[in-house]
Amino acid sequence: MALFAAILVVIILGIVKIRDIVSPDSAPKHKTTELIKRWDEMQIYEKYVWLNLDGIKYTSTAGECGNEAGRLIGVYTAEGMENTQPIEHINSSGKLSDASGGFSGSEDMLVNHYIIPIQEQEEHYVKHEKMVRVYEIVGVSRDFAVAVQFDETGEYYAYCNMSYTTDSYDSFSDACQLEKYLEVNRIYLYEDGDVKYVSEGGIATRMLMDTLFSGEDLPMFLTEDFPAEFLQGKVISDGQNGKGTKPYNPNPVEVPGRVAEFCKDKEYGKRLVSISVNYNLFEDKNISIAVYSGGFVSTNIGMSGKSFFVGKDAIEDFIAVLKENLDFSIIEEEGEGQNNKL
Numbered sequence: 309m310a311l312f313a314a315i316l317v318v319i320i321l322g323i324v325k326i327r328d329i330v331s332p333d334s335a336p337k338h339k340t341t342e343l344i345k346r347w348d349e350m351q352i353y354e355k356y357v358w359l360n361l362d363g364i365k366y367t368s369t370a371g372e373c374g375n376e377a378g379r380l381i382g383v384y385t386a387e388g389m390e391n392t393q394p395i396e397h398i399n400s401s402g403k404l405s406d407a408s409g410g411f412s413g414s415e416d417m418l419v420n421h422y423i424i425p426i427q428e429q430e431e432h433y434v435k436h437e438k439m440v441r442v443y444e445i446v447g448v449s450r451d452f453a454v455a456v457q458f459d460e461t462g463e464y465y466a467y468c469n470m471s472y473t474t475d476s477y478d479s480f481s482d483a484c485q486l487e488k489y490l491e492v493n494r495i496y497l498y499e500d501g502d503v504k505y506v507s508e509g510g511i512a513t514r515m516l517m518d519t520l521f522s523g524e525d526l527p528m529f530l531t532e533d534f535p536a537e538f539l540q541g542k543v544i545s546d547g548q549n550g551k552g553t554k555p556y557n558p559n560p561v562e563v564p565g566r567v568a569e570f571c572k573d574k575e576y577g578k579r580l581v582s583i584s585v586n587y588n589l590f591e592d593k594n595i596s597i598a599v600y601s602g603g604f605v606s607t608n609i610g611m612s613g614k615s616f617f618v619g620k621d622a623i624e625d626f627i628a629v630l631k632e633n634l635d636f637s638i639i640e641e642e643g644e645g646q647n648n649k650l
Contacts, residue, residue, distance in 0.1 A: 347390040352458050353465040356386035356438050359456060366454060366467035367611065369590035374464040376589070377455040378444040386456060390434045445589070449483035452610065453589065466589050470612040477526040477616045481517075484589070484610060492516055493584040493594060497627070497636060501578050505636035516583070520597075520605060520626045523618055531606055531613030533567045539576050570617070577602030580627060585609070599623055 347355065353368040360366075361384055368386075443455040445466065452472045455464045474480050481487070492513045497505040531539070563571075581599035586592065587609050597607045603620040606613060618626075630636075 352461055352463070353456075355390075355436065356388040356440070356458075358387045359384060359440070359442065359454070359467050360387075361442060361454065364451065364469050365471070366456075366469050368456070369466045369468055369592070369611070371466040371588070371590040371592075372463060373445060373455045373466045373589065374457075374462075376445050376448075376466075377457070377464050378446040381442045381444060381450070381454065383439055384442050386438050386440045388436045388438075390436060391432060392434055393432045447485050447488065448589070452483045468590060468611050470610065471530075472610055473530050473614070474528055476528055477521045477618075478524075480528050480614070480616075481521070484587075486517060486609070487514055489587055489589040490517070490609070491586040491588060493586065495584070495630060495634065495636075496582040496639075497630070498579050498581065503582070504639060506639050507630070507634040507636045510635075511630070511633055513585075519629050520599070520622070521616070521618060522625075523622055526616050526618055527570065529567055529570070529615045529617075531615045533564050534571065534576070534615065535563050535568075538571050538574075541575060541577065574617075575602040576600050576604050580623065581630070599626065 345354065351370075353370065357368045358365060359368075361381070438458070441457040441459075443457065443464070444450050445453055445455050449472075451469060453466050453468050456467050457464045472483070474483060490513050492509050492511065494509060495507045495511075496503045497507075577600040579598055580601055583597040583599075584594050585597055587595060590611070592609070592611070595608050597605065597609075599605050601620070601623065603623055604615050604617055606615045608614070
C-alpha cells in the first residue's frame with residue numbers, strides 16, 4: 309500500500325496538465341486517465357521526485373536554486389518511479405487511439421504528452437535511484453527545504469518537505485523566508501461567498517503580510533488536521549471529543565488534540581479575501597492565501613495546506629487596509645463592463 313501511495317504522488321508530479329479532454333460519451337473504460345509525460349521527456353527534477361534525509365521526506369520542485377545553495381549536508385539517494393505502461397495517444401477528435409506520434413487537439417493540449425491509463429499494479433512501475441549532493445538553502449530552514457544538485461546537469465533544485473509544520477506564523481515565515489521569496493499578484497474580495505472585486509495589486513508584499521499577521525504568537529496548523537466539518541463552516545462546540553472527519557477521508561478519524569481543542573467554539577467561516585501569490589523559491593505561481601471570516605488564514609505555500617489563526621478583528625482591519633490602499637474593480641459577467649470601482 310505504501311508503494312501505491314508513492315506511485316500516486318509521482319503520477320501527480322509528472323502531470324503536465326489535468327483536463328477533461330475526453331468526453332463522457334467517448335471516455336475509455338479505464339479507471340482514470342491523466343495527461344502525463346513519458347520518463348525520457350521529463351526534466352531531471354521531474355524524474356527524481358523524492359529524497360529521504362534524516363527521517364524527512366522531501367519532494368522536488370521546479371525551483372532552480374544554485375545561487376541560494378549554502379553548506380553541503382552530504383550525498384544522498386534521490387528516487388523516482390517510471391510508469392512503463394503502453395502509451396495510448398490521443399487524436400484530434402479528442403478520442404484515444406493507437407496512432408503513433410504526438411497528438412493535436414485543442415489549443416490548451418500539449419503536443420508530445422500523452423494519455424495513459426492509471427492502474428494500481430506494481431509491475432507497471434520501475435524504481436530509479438540517483439546519488440545527489442544535498443545542500444542547505446541560505447536562510448531557509450533545512451526542515452522546510454533543501455537544495456539538491458545533479459552531477460550530469462550541474463543544476464540545483466529546491467526540494468520541499470510537504471509535511472513541514474511549526475507552532476506559529478513567525479517561525480513559519482522565518483523558515484521559508486517569505487519576505488524574500490513571496491510575491492503578491494492579484495487580490496480578490498468576496499461577498500456572500502462569491503468573488504466580487506479584483507485588484508491588480510500595488511501593495512508591497514511586506515506591508516500586506518505585516519498587516520494580516522500583525523498579532524503575536526499566531527498559531528499554525530496543517531489544514532488536513534482540521535475536521536472536514538469544521539472547514540465546511542460548522543461550529544464544533546464540544547470538539548467532538550477529539551473525533552472528526554479529516555478532509556478527503558470519509559471515515560471518522562482521530563483529530564490531533566491540539567487541533568480539536570483549538571477548534572472548540574470557533575468557526576472557519578466564509579472566504580472574504582483571496583490573494584494570488586508566487587513563492588519563487590519553488591517556482592510556484594498563482595498559489596493562494598485565503599482569508600476567512602472566522603479569523604483563519606489558509607495557504608498552500610510549501611505545497612500543502614496550512615492554516616493560521618489571526619482573529620476576527622485582525623481580518624476586519626486587514627480588509628479595511630486593502631480598501632483604503634487599493635483600487636478594486638467589480639468583476640462583471642462576461643461581456644459586461646468592468647470599470648466600476650469599489
